[in-house]
Amino acid sequence: MTDTRAFATLAARSRAPLCSVTALVVAAGLATTAQAQTAPPAPAISPQPLAAAPQAAPAPRPAETGVVNRILVNGNQRIDQTTVLSYLPIQPGDTVDPVVLDVALRTLQRTQLFADIQLGLQPNGDLVVSIVENPIINQIVFEGNSALSEKKLTEEVTLSPRGIYTRAKVQEDVGKIIELYRLSGRISATVSPKLVQLEQNRVDVIFEIDEGPETGLQAITFMGNTAYSDSELREVMVSKESAWYRLFSSNDNYDPNRLDYDREQLRKFYTNRGYYDFRVVSGVAELVPDDSAFGITLTVDEGDKYNFGEISVVTENDRLNADFLKLLIPIKTGDLYESDKIESSVDALTFAAGSAGYAFVDIRPTYRANPETNLVDVTFNISEGQRVYIDRINVVGNNRTLDYVVRRELMLTEGDAFNRTLVERSRNNLRALGFFKDVEIKEERGSAPDRSVVNVTVTEQPTGELSVGAGFSSAESYTINLGITERNFRGRGQNVVARAEWGSLRQQIDFRFTEPKFLGRDVGAGFDLFHSRYDFQEESSFDYRSTGAGLRLSFPINGYTRLSTRYFIKDDEIIVPTGYCNTGGSGSRALCEQVGASLNSSVGYTIGIDRRNDPIRPTRGWSGTLRQDLAGVGGDVNYVKTEVEGTYYYGITPSWIVSVAGSAGYVGGWAGDAVRINDRFFRGGNTFRGFETAGMGPRDLTTQDALGGNFYAVGTVELTVPNFLPDTYGIRTSLFADVGTLGVLDDRYTITSTGVLDPNIVDDLSLRAAAGVSIHWKSPMGPIRFDLSKILKGEDYDRTETFRFSTSTQFN
Numbered sequence: 001m002t003d004t005r006a007f008a009t010l011a012a013r014s015r016a017p018l019c020s021v022t023a024l025v026v027a028a029g030l031a032t033t034a035q036a037q038t039a040p041p042a043p044a045i046s047p048q049p050l051a052a053a054p055q056a057a058p059a060p061r062p063a064e065t066g067v068v069n070r071i072l073v074n075g076n077q078r079i080d081q082t083t084v085l086s087y088l089p090i091q092p093g094d095t096v097d098p099v100v101l102d103v104a105l106r107t108l109q110r111t112q113l114f115a116d117i118q119l120g121l122q123p124n125g126d127l128v129v130s131i132v133e134n135p136i137i138n139q140i141v142f143e144g145n146s147a148l149s150e151k152k153l154t155e156e157v158t159l160s161p162r163g164i165y166t167r168a169k170v171q172e173d174v175g176k177i178i179e180l181y182r183l184s185g186r187i188s189a190t191v192s193p194k195l196v197q198l199e200q201n202r203v204d205v206i207f208e209i210d211e212g213p214e215t216g217l218q219a220i221t222f223m224g225n226t227a228y229s230d231s232e233l234r235e236v237m238v239s240k241e242s243a244w245y246r247l248f249s250s251n252d253n254y255d256p257n258r259l260d261y262d263r264e265q266l267r268k269f270y271t272n273r274g275y276y277d278f279r280v281v282s283g284v285a286e287l288v289p290d291d292s293a294f295g296i297t298l299t300v301d302e303g304d305k306y307n308f309g310e311i312s313v314v315t316e317n318d319r320l321n322a323d324f325l326k327l328l329i330p331i332k333t334g335d336l337y338e339s340d341k342i343e344s345s346v347d348a349l350t351f352a353a354g355s356a357g358y359a360f361v362d363i364r365p366t367y368r369a370n371p372e373t374n375l376v377d378v379t380f381n382i383s384e385g386q387r388v389y390i391d392r393i394n395v396v397g398n399n400r401t402l403d404y405v406v407r408r409e410l411m412l413t414e415g416d417a418f419n420r421t422l423v424e425r426s427r428n429n430l431r432a433l434g435f436f437k438d439v440e441i442k443e444e445r446g447s448a449p450d451r452s453v454v455n456v457t458v459t460e461q462p463t464g465e466l467s468v469g470a471g472f473s474s475a476e477s478y479t480i481n482l483g484i485t486e487r488n489f490r491g492r493g494q495n496v497v498a499r500a501e502w503g504s505l506r507q508q509i510d511f512r513f514t515e516p517k518f519l520g521r522d523v524g525a526g527f528d529l530f531h532s533r534y535d536f537q538e539e540s541s542f543d544y545r546s547t548g549a550g551l552r553l554s555f556p557i558n559g560y561t562r563l564s565t566r567y568f569i570k571d572d573e574i575i576v577p578t579g580y581c582n583t584g585g586s587g588s589r590a591l592c593e594q595v596g597a598s599l600n601s602s603v604g605y606t607i608g609i610d611r612r613n614d615p616i617r618p619t620r621g622w623s624g625t626l627r628q629d630l631a632g633v634g635g636d637v638n639y640v641k642t643e644v645e646g647t648y649y650y651g652i653t654p655s656w657i658v659s660v661a662g663s664a665g666y667v668g669g670w671a672g673d674a675v676r677i678n679d680r681f682f683r684g685g686n687t688f689r690g691f692e693t694a695g696m697g698p699r700d701l702t703t704q705d706a707l708g709g710n711f712y713a714v715g716t717v718e719l720t721v722p723n724f725l726p727d728t729y730g731i732r733t734s735l736f737a738d739v740g741t742l743g744v745l746d747d748r749y750t751i752t753s754t755g756v757l758d759p760n761i762v763d764d765l766s767l768r769a770a771a772g773v774s775i776h777w778k779s780p781m782g783p784i785r786f787d788l789s790k791i792l793k794g795e796d797y798d799r800t801e802t803f804r805f806s807t808s809t810q811f812n
Helices: 004-013 081-089 098-111 150-156 167-183 230-236 256-269 322-327 338-355 403-407 420-433
Strands: 019-022 070-074 114-121 126-133 134-143 190-198 202-209 218-223 279-287 293-301 308-317 365-370 374-382 387-394 436-445 452-460 466-473 479-489 494-503 508-514 524-536 544-555 563-573 595-608 620-635 641-650 657-669 712-720 731-743 770-781 782-793 803-807
Touching: 070 081, 081 620, 098 114, 134 150, 134 322, 150 167, 167 190, 167 202, 218 230, 230 256, 256 279, 256 293, 256 338, 308 322, 322 374, 322 420, 322 494, 338 365, 338 420, 387 403, 420 452, 563 620
Parallel strands: 070 126, 134 202, 218 293, 308 374, 387 452
Antiparallel strands: 019 114, 114 126, 190 202, 279 293, 365 374, 436 452, 466 479, 479 494, 494 508, 508 524, 524 544, 544 563, 563 595, 595 620, 620 641, 641 657, 657 712, 712 731, 731 770, 770 782, 782 803
């Protein structure tokens, strides 16, 4: 194909009377095969004509220079003449020469609308523009693909039906398809683009694909390693050796980009264990003789182990005190050298400078390694940065959520001094909403050196859920549910839940509405309507029915603490089998005294503190809540119920996370009232693993009814461990240990009328303990949980279980 620019330039230099370019349009197919290599070059496409290509009509012999009298357009079919003239930088009355025509030619060429362009100025002053339009794409067809779906390929290519065909776009799309196959482990994939010419200057574009075999990893070997074995280093890498059990993983396919990432992972592994001057000398990937797999050999130089030497901070800004900043650095002289601690130190110093209003400080650590002492001195150099104010806040990506819903979660506004602490808290606020898959907040320089622009980029995710499902568990034989949930109603951030559930143990209908910013203030308000019935016949010989409504109000006390208040009124009823409480019946005295309906009117509050580093998957920090409810604001029931709980998180690595949780509660009656069985605490099942639902605590030995308790205390230690499955599977594994107690009934139920302890009622507040493994699977049908437990401490009358399987009550 003749290069348009070169042709036009040559014509101008030789003072040829005509500037032209000829583009070849294929009538029925072109064939070019692009071979993927380890780092594939852009494939060349060589169109081959199978029929005569349309040509522009020959123009009369043009003049060299002159004044344009008229502009005539020839050869246009779909494109209107006025459109062509709008692109042409020449008007009637202009004086043109070969240089001007060359510029006009280039301008039309850049539109990519034309396969051929000819410009000529006639002796009579007519400027003739002869064009051949590029064809329109009728459809895109993929042939030979099985490993990758047509949908995935369509998302990758830039060509589309009703779009304009150009060779450049075909070249680009062939490269993208090959790269897609390369990333999926098919290094030898080839792509041959074909064209089928249709009437009305339309074409079908066909990508003929030869996927080739998957190229696995036969072996990953290391040379030069002495401190760590090959198997230990393989665990660090994302690339894995091919194995039969990795059927659903692509990490056992060779990918050069992944190998580069693995080299960086190895560097981080070693430098976090004291090997300051570690380096990967080389990484070689070679095909095995039958071309079925690659073998990777990595040569490493471990070097010596180093400790941290002198740590210092140097700052050019007098308002940033170097001695104070040094106290924020999580490094001490003599500590083992760890590169992650350098990054953490930079983050801490940047955060401190940002909190002081200096958004664009530059912190550069410099190193001085002493091979004789094996010490690394580190100096953190903080470059001068002035106090910065926010010029503008841009919010992008919120296609559904209204702009003000995003902005009200930000703790900064235009004109405020930039504060990195508030930026991070704003990001956590947005993530905690659950409306967005990803939230990114970046700052850039504004209209002046002391001004910055804050860009908030959010990625929306579905917030509505229609749940129709049926499930079962080891505790509840079946459950059927229908629910509608919208966490971002009309894009206003309002939460609406309507749900109906029918199960063997529980039947429930409820409706909830929450306005998170009531009256435009940072106050959440909502109401609840509900009706439920619980079957406790197996656990405690009674059914429990409750119908009621409630009002809620919540507001922040500070950036980490929130106070929630509530009022609920409900009609409760305890129902026992016929004859259970009759004279001479087998009913428990502790239960029979409470049979019947009662009106419960209560007020309460909850104080919640959240100091976790991430509201979704925390690896650091802690959270805690304090709840209290006072029943007796009218109604028939009088009690005070208090509960407190807290959890601390510590991430050893991103995959190994320790959490320590504790909770306790006490409920006591007032005005002479005893606590009713439906208001007591029950533990077991999902609340204390290893015991059945209501399987621990006070019990009537005659009827074997669980009676619950007025007091409980439970502690849990859980270690999340890697299970070597990709995150896309949604499977999390943890080891746990639960320890706790439950008891303290009112005296009227444990002491007989003669003033002695009732021998049939056990309420010894004894200690229980269990340990085991929990597997959480975020399956396509909804969350599923498996618990394998071993009782370490219990009582003979407790009801225990070794295995528990449960599902969520809803699924998408």
